[in-house]
Amino acid sequence: MEKNKILVTGGLGYIGSHTTLALQAAGYEVVIVDNLSNSQADMLDRIAAISGIKPALAQFDLCEEAALDQFFAEHANLGGIIHFAAFKAVGESVAQPLNYYKNNLLSLMLLLEKMQKYAVPYLVFSSSCTVYGEPESLPVTEAAPVQKATSPYGNTKQISEEIIQDVLKAQPALQAIALRYFNPVGAHESGQIGELPLGVPNNLMPFITQTAIGLRSELKVFGHDYDTPDGTCIRDYIHVMDLAEAHVIALQRLMEKKNRANYEFFNLGTGQGSTVLEVIASFERTSGQKLNYQLTERRPGDVVKIYADTALANEVLGWKARRNLDEMTRSAWQWEQNYRGQ
Numbered sequence: 370m371e372k373n374k375i376l377v378t379g380g381l382g383y384i385g386s387h388t389t390l391a392l393q394a395a396g397y398e399v400v401i402v403d404n405l406s407n408s409q410a411d412m413l414d415r416i417a418a419i420s421g422i423k424p425a426l427a428q429f430d431l432c433e434e435a436a437l438d439q440f441f442a443e444h445a446n447l448g449g450i451i452h453f454a455a456f457k458a459v460g461e462s463v464a465q466p467l468n469y470y471k472n473n474l475l476s477l478m479l480l481l482e483k484m485q486k487y488a489v490p491y492l493v494f495s496s497s498c499t500v501y502g503e504p505e506s507l508p509v510t511e512a513a514p515v516q517k518a519t520s521p522y523g524n525t526k527q528i529s530e531e532i533i534q535d536v537l538k539a540q541p542a543l544q545a546i547a548l549r550y551f552n553p554v555g556a557h558e559s560g561q562i563g564e565l566p567l568g569v570p571n572n573l574m575p576f577i578t579q580t581a582i583g584l585r586s587e588l589k590v591f592g593h594d595y596d597t598p599d600g601t602c603i604r605d606y607i608h609v610m611d612l613a614e615a616h617v618i619a620l621q622r623l624m625e626k627k628n629r630a631n632y633e634f635f636n637l638g639t640g641q642g643s644t645v646l647e648v649i650a651s652f653e654r655t656s657g658q659k660l661n662y663q664l665t666e667r668r669p670g671d672v673v674k675i676y677a678d679t680a681l682a683n684e685v686l687g688w689k690a691r692r693n694l695d696e697m698t699r700s701a702w703q704w705e706q707n708y709r710g711q
């Protein structure tokens with residue numbers, strides 16, 4: 370019997386919810402584990418409204434071993450796991466390092482233990498381009514050295530990748546793919562799900578849309594004297610649905626035993642760098658709104674420029690980002706408007 374039931378941890382979060390839809394569209398049954406620490410239960414209804422299928426939700430903290438064990442015991446036929454659940458705010462991780470190490474690492478270790486115990490062999494792990502730090506050459510390939518993390522959050526991603534590799538060396542039956550995301554933005558084309566940061570957003574795109582909708586008075590552009598064409602930082606923004614589809618492809622690669630090693634990792638970006646001012650220009654173009662922004666001082670710790678070399682993902686994974694920056698800003702704005710009822 371084909372095992373098409375997939376566990377998505379953090380499946381009510383930003384990338385998790387979009388990936389749940391992509392999995393459903395590909396015919397998988399999704400079971401979500403989420404403790405609602407940075408998500409809302411009504412995301413389940415939103416997913417159901419789009420796909421017509423309400424995924425099962427088990428609401429508990431992955432760090433609670435008894436609950437996790439019980440979950441695996443009850444779901445004997447899992448085909449694979451996509452693990453999103455983690456804390457992800459860089460600044461908060463500096464203030465609360467132990468919370469980050471405990472939450473992000475313990476949950477992963479328990480998950481790996483249960484994968485062994487219950488013979489669930491396939492894991493897709495949510496990693497980040499943060500592992501590259503400020504890269505020495507661009508575009509950044511997977512061969513670029515992992516640099517010392519500048520935040521506890523970044524360090525949890527590096528350590529997580531190491532933990533997975535070490536466990537897989539000892540347990541060759543387990544197979545994993547780590548996906549190193551660049552900057553995920555945008556929303557599902559329905560405009561019914563999207564990014565929902567708690568409180569004041571740290572990231573650029575939700576700050577732009579919340580400013581345009583009137584929740585924030587102005588966007589501060591952090592730094593305008595960097596060594597880039599317009600002085601603002603460069604990132605590789607990637608549409609969250611492109612990212613979501615990459616997870617399905619990565620999982621299928623494992624399930625169809627197409628992987629070349631039991632641990633693989635891929636950059637997920639478009640390969641295209643955009644400055645902060647280019648993102649703002651795209652937003653103004655697609656929304657028809659004039660954005661209130663101000664050029665201000667640099668944000669400490671920001672990488673100046675980074676964008677992905679996508680050759681490995683294109684050629685080996687067989688995936689390529691399809692949606693451009695205008696589709697990212699347009700969908701992010703549509704979601705913000707829908708969500709705020711405007």
Ligand code: UFG
Binds near residue numbers: 457573588603645
């Ligand atoms: N920016 C602003 N104003 C804002 C917010 C962001 O100008 O209010 C700028 C930043 O300075 C940066 C760009 O917009 O140049 C993107 O910033 P984000 O905070 O959206 O994203 P980062 O690239 O800083 O962070 C992302 C992920 C993190 C990850 C990090 C690794 O969100 O999870 O990349 O570099 F750790």
